[in-house]
Amino acid sequence: MKAPTFPRIEKLNKRRQLIIDTALRLTIEHGLNQVSIVDIAKESQLGPGQIYRCFRDKDEIIENVILNITNKRMQGLGFNRHDNKIKAEELASGYPNNIDQDELNLLYEVLNTSRNKKINDVLATTEQKMQKQGQTILNEYYKNASKEEIRAISEVVATLTEGVIFRKAKGYSDDVDQDILEKIYIAMLQAIDSVFCNRDIEK
Incomplete structure (x- = not known):
């Protein structure tokens, strides 16, 4: 059997991305459990057979x-x-x-309802990658901090971030003044700097 040609691979990859984008839009609009292969095929103007040639189920x-969503989070992690x-x-x-409201809501729904082992494995693997990448960034910034201190700082940042995702997805923080909240977050982040950056200067 001949290996697929580059144009054919490119076409397949574009079709796969179309299906992923369509599935994302439909699950955001209707919920994770309310979307079928038939719905995705109809919305993407593909036949179910074409879907199954790209994905198992x-x-x-x-x-x-x-x-896709977790990769966006990875890209956003080190940007600033x-x-x-x-x-x-x-x-x-x-x-x-770097994730928007709809993606955040879907991610929250998956975290709380998915019994799919592979999806949970994707989330766990991404969390490990984000933790490792975050610790690399922290090591560059807090040059004299110990491994244990870097791990503790990364846990604080992760707790803040995951807490924000949870509360925003549930609508718990919608009535909070964003300017005041921003000032408090700046103070918290500066407090961490004051402990570790000042020590760097002293050394």
């Missing part, structure tokens, strides 16, 4: 949807490095790590 499509004002604005807005 709906679960595999959703795995890739979640992977250590600009406390930008990080505080991001936290106060309720949309950390």
